[in-house]
Amino acid sequence: MELWPASLAEITPDLYATEEVESEDKEVVAKFFALGSSLTWYVVEAQKLxxxxxxxxxxxxxxxxxxxxxxxxxxxxxxxxxxxxxxRIERDLHFEKKRFGELDLEQ
Structure with a gap:
């Protein structure tokens, strides 16, 4: 599985682009998770290095x-x-972009 396809990179704000946006209103564009654990990474910004x-x-x-x-x-x-x-890490292929405040972190 490709963790970071070009289609996601194109819609993700650059680093610091949402710095002035309240945490609850930041848009999460991707979700990664570790198989067999509760670790989850929610992407808001990205910068190619x-x-x-x-x-x-x-x-x-x-x-x-x-x-x-x-x-x-x-x-x-x-x-x-x-x-x-x-x-060990996969991207949630069914995740759709949403505000951070809309996430159910109790799952």
Whole structure:
């Protein structure tokens, strides 16, 4: 699975573009999740970096009080693998862009 297709990159604001937008009103454009855990990454902004990497800003939901807004990279997500090399991170193919305040983080 391609985690970050061009179709998502095209609709995602650049880093700092939503800096003045209240958290609840920021638009989440993509959702990544770790198989077998409650870790979920919600992408709000992105910037292509050198060597093909992408720096994201979004909400990292850990399933507990440690959840927070922050930065993460595409390479960090792609490098998370199970023994045997099976990718651990997937993109929710059914996720549709929505305001952060509309997310159900209790799932």
């Amino acid at each position: 050198e060597f093909g990497d992408v720096l994201f800003f979004g909400y990292v939901h850990t399933g507990d009080w440690n959840s927070e807004w922050g930065y993460f990279t595409l390479k960090e997500l792609e490098q998370q693998r199970y023994l045997g090399g099976i990718p």
